[in-house]
Amino acid sequence: MVLDPNRWLELRRFRGLFESGAMSLSEVARETGLDRKTVRKYLSAKSPTAPPRRLSNGQSHKRVIDEFTPLVDAMLRAEILMKASVIHERLVKEYGFAGNYQRVKLYVQEARTRIAGDLGITPKELAGMHRRFKVIPGAQAQVDWGDEGKVLAHMGIGKVYSFHVTLSYSRDPFCCFTTSQDLQTFFDCHRRAFAHYGGVPMTIVYDRTKTVVRRHVAPGEAVPLHPEAVGFAGHYDFDIDVLAAYRPTGKGRVERQVLIVRDHVLSGRSFASVEEMDAAFMAWVPQRRAQIHKTHRDVIGERAAHDHAALKPLPVTPYLVAERQLRHVGKDCLVAFDGNLYSVPARRVRPRQLVEIRATKSQVTLHLTAPQGSGETLLAAHPRAAGRGVRVVDEKHWDGLPTGAGRRVTTGDVPPQPRRERSPAQAGPLQALFNRAAVTQVEVGRRPLSVYDELTGTRPFTTCPSTKESS
Structure with a gap:
């Protein structure tokens, strides 16, 4: 059938x-x-x-x-x-x-x-199957975050995160702990990892984190990368490999490391600072490198030596990652950023003008969105304020603005003068508009209605036996 x-x-x-x-x-x-x-x-x-x-x-x-x-x-x-x-x-x-x-x-x-x-x-x-891939020494590293929660809550630190890097060939680990996952912290952890390994891998695998991917797109479309991620990767000469959505097996080596570090470094211990947590990980690394990995069946430290030898050299100067945002200039020549105010030169901007902020961990610079005739865009550079509600002002930026020196200022040293009342003789029609008491002092003229008839050229009103006068 x-x-x-x-x-x-x-x-x-x-x-x-x-x-x-x-x-x-x-x-x-x-x-x-x-x-x-x-x-x-x-x-x-x-x-x-x-x-x-x-x-x-x-x-x-x-x-x-x-x-x-x-x-x-x-x-x-x-x-x-x-x-x-x-x-x-x-x-x-x-x-x-x-x-x-x-x-x-x-x-x-x-x-x-x-x-x-x-x-x-x-x-x-x-x-449940997936394809296992193999790499050569120095070819790839995988990056991931771990959420360690309130490990330091007793020290007043609300949340701690762990940043992990794993070299794919040897499984050689790196980890550091932070209290933030912002752009500067993310790439500062990269620099620490490169210094730990003594070089840079050819490729680094990421998931679709917002510090690497600018926005999410449909499957099959090219992933738009964050400009700072592109600049950082270009400076250190490595390729960015972004996984497809919902593909955790694509970086399973580093995800497994997150659990290993949590079990072997953090479990059952208490710490007083992030630095103590970093020191605990570094003390555990030799023990990890002495182990035989259960997948490649080699000593991790021996494979790590091949991995490190194949890494690209570090550049002479580090790449400083800057957070970039657009802000409007206020009428007081101040620009708001991260809860604080920073001044810009009054002679070079106008109210509500859009300027670009580039912020690092220690400095905030303000730039024009379009270069001037000389090609210069820098307006001002300030040290980054700590906390919130701080005004960082360079007094020279206010040159040319009114100082208020011509305004009359009243102080408590001069006794107040008593009010002088106008005499009834001085009260006039204009004064009556401002003072009700003066209304009663205004003298009103009286004239017969025939005067208005003569002025307008009309006949007098004679229906009544006597002529009325209007007051």
Whole structure:
């Protein structure tokens, strides 16, 4: 019996449930309305391929992938985790395959389970597998953070982090402890690691941390790197390797080290400072290097010697990482950054102008966003303030601004003068606008209405027997 393609697609929905044991053959047969033997035939690991499509005359439709299936099976037997995209690329390049990638992908999904069954690999084991890679000495290091929590809470330090580097060839470790994960601290830890190893590896593997990746993108797109990470890597001459999202196995060597350091250095001990924690790690390093690693079965210290010899030399001058931000200039020629205020020259800026801040651990410099005619962008340089609410001002920056010296200032040395009241004779119409008491002193003229008639050229109002006068 050959299934109709629509019935086959319906049956495929139950493959995962059947292979995981969540549904039996009888239950799948009842759900699909098929015979139990038919369900066994098409859900069996020995024949998971889809039924061939039929033409109108009843003959099977030959697919483009059909003549290449032996090649695909051979590739999967050599590497069960080979990606369908790689298989399609090789079929097109080496064997002239003219089909699209989707056909290859669908066949690989079906064939991988069948070949894994032939090789004795269960679906659960296949899902948890990953490819182990090998590197040469000095070729790669892996970087990761560890959260050590409130180890120093009794000293008033809320949180402590551990920064880890592992040389992939030897598993030689480096670790230092910090109270921050900001940009300057991140790359300062790198410099300490390079000094510890005596050189720089060719490649460093990171996850998608915000100190390396500027923003997240969709799978398959180029990852935009942080400008300071690019500058740092260029100065020390190493390549940045960013892992795909949710791929912890890509840097499993350093992630394993985080747990090892936590167990062997921190567990059961108390510390009074970050420096004591660093010293405890450095005291443990010789013990770690004397061990035989359970994966490569060599002494870690012996492999570390080969790793260190293959590292690139350190540059003569270190790279100073600066945090860069854009801020507006206030009307008082002060720029706010990190809870503090820094002055800029009044003659070179205007209120609400956008300037760039470049901050290191010890210094804050302020720059124009566009160079002037001389190409110079630096406006001011200040020592970085400690704490918050501090104003760092260079008085020369306020040259040219009003000082307020021309303003009249009243002090308590001069007794207040009593108010002088205007006499009634001096009260006039203008004074009445400001002083209600003067209103009663204003004399109002009185004249007959005929005066207004003469001025306007109208006849006098004579309906009344007597002429009214208006006051």
